[in-house]
Amino acid sequence: MTLKHDLELVDVTKRYGSTVAVEAIQHRFQPSSYTCLLGPSGCGKSSTLRMIAGHESVTEGSILLSGRDISNLPPAQRGTAMMFQNYALFPHLSVRDNIAFSLKMKGVDVKERHIKAGEMLELVDLTALADRLPDQLSGGQQQRVALARALITRPEVLLLDEPLSALDPFLRIRMRGELKKLQKELGISFIHVTHGQDEALALADEIVVMNDAVIEQAGPARDVFNAPKTRFVAQFMGGHNVISLPNGCFAIRTDAVTVTAHKKGTLSAQVMAVEYQGTHVSLMSHISGDQEVTAIVPEAEYFTTPHHPGDQIGLHWDAKNLHPLTA
Amino acid sequence: MKKLLENRNVTGWLMVSPLAAVLLVFLVMPIVLIVIVSFWRATEFSIIPAFEWDNYAFLFGSPVTYAVFLNTFKYAFITWAFTLIIGFTVAYYLAFHIRSLTWQVALFLLCTIPFWTSNIIRMISWIPFLGRNGIANSTMMSWGVIDEPVEWLLFSDFAVILAFVHLYTLFMVVPIFNTMMRIDKSLIEAARDAGANGAQILWNVIIPLTKPGIMIGTIFVVTLVMGDFITVRFMSGSQSANVGRLISNDIALLQYPSASATAIVLLATVLITIGILLRFVDIRKEL
Secondary structure, eight states: OOOTTOEEEEEEEEEETTEEEEEEEEEEEOTTOEEEEEOOTTSSHHHHHHHHHTSSOOSEEEEEETTEEOTTSOGGGTTEEEEOTTOOOOTTSOHHHHHTHHHHHHTOOHHHHHHHHHHHHHHTTOGGGTTSOGGGSOHHHHHHHHHHHHHTTOOSEEEEESTTTTSOHHHHHHHHHHHHHHHHHHOOEEEEEESOHHHHHHHOSEEEEEETTEEEEEEEHHHHHHSOOSHHHHHHHOSEEEEEETTEEEEEEGGGOEEESTTTSSEEEEEEEEEEOSSEEEEEEEETTTEEEEEEEEHHHHHHSOOOTTOEEEEEOOGGGOEEOOO | OHHHHHOHHHHHHHHHHHHHHHHIIIIIHHHHHHHHHTTSEEOSSOEEOOOOSHHHHHHHHOHHHHHHHHHHHHHHHHHHHHHHHHHHHHHHIIIIIOOSHHHHHHHHHHHHGGGGSOHHHHHHTHHHHHSTTSHHHHHHHHHTSOSSOOGGGSSSHHHHHHHHHHHHHHHHHHHHHHHHHTSOHHHHHHHHHTTOOHHHHIIIIIHHHHHHHHHHHHHHHHHHHHHOOHHHHHHHTTSSOOHHHHHHHHHHTTOHHHHHHHHHHHHHHHHHHHHHHHHHOOOGGGO
């Protein structure tokens, strides 16, 4: 395994006074991959990102990049670059000067700065808007400027702090496609903090789910979604029922639950609510022990044998689809 | 009548009319009066309504006028430089070094405490401090820094500028602090992320973004210093003059036409100065 561009967190801890924001997390990020740090607000994902970037000090542990300890280096010397949540573009500088800012700080002369900034502008397809000020740009364009500004430092790892949250839903989907494409083109690691599981699933090669200052589960997107290890992951990723059975606690995907006639399934249940969702129908039911189970039924199948709230039904699933949960 | 009130234009005019009336009566009218009086003729014992340029001709023909205007600009410029440096530093400290909002507000209020007493009292309180046998001189003598009292501490340009800086620094602190508080803190992180050091962040990010506040503070300080007459009189011991004193002397001698002419020239000078300043920085975003 090569050490180049390899980012590793070793027992990284962050405390603010007596509150623990990040507790001894351990993770090796795959080189040249797209990783999403996923979790609810306050779970420590942003603190983790900011520690990697160098905008937050590490209380304990160390951060290694390409084999060297970067935990105590200033942000610009780490080989990372950060894209901020609200983009943090300098409002008094033109797009070109925003992008060339880090070169100016290094003392690169104007001519070379403009050439390099021009290359970046081309990469994010903004050459025509080089002389505009940030507030004359749309949200998506501002985001591309922020990307170009971060990338001009030639980082080994690009850190993105909720980069899509300021955009409207349509643009969000378009921009996430662009982010993924850019990552593939550049071949560097992207670490992307988000609280949206759909965003993480769409983008990430690897998902790191965080909760309460620790990593709950990390792995390829499909593994995390299909085989959640804990109750939290199953619930946060969505699309799962978490049920307690006599032999333990299990997660089962809502689309792996089939609805049968009463007494014909493995379990009997009572329909509580039915929601039509276009391609499918979501059927909420209660099973014994006051547990809620949701079944996703293809739309055509549901309407051949419709059920209504109050009806008794049977539920069935393959035992191999049950994933035991550890917590 | 009802139809008239429903007309958007009419309601608009009605809404601005109270303020417009106040400004008309208390700002526009007095200035118009001063302009009119500035053209009147005055002798030693009478004032005669007229329209003649004698007052202006005398004003621009006298070398004293130029010397006094120059002195006024000198006071304004030096005071501006000091209030800017001190005001910027204080505002920077409050905005970027004090982390909690409570402390920011508390320290900011502390800055305003001197304003609980009048200008004159704050000015006069310098006199026992700076005088020939004042606290400053006696302390320095007891320390052995000087052998005999320093004469230029009081009743000098030094004293005038010291008093101006003391009186008006807060007018610089407030707008600069206000602008700095609006600077998104993530911009500073972004600059640091791009490799900027403290001085580079100050020069490339904070100062450009604080310019509107600096400009508003500059306008406050420059207009206050240029229009002042009492500070110069007290602190210079009537040994220096600025335009304000020229006007107040004329008024004391009941030379209203001459005073009006000087006032109009001063007004024009200040307006031109502000006009030039505003060409450099757009302050509309701050208002």
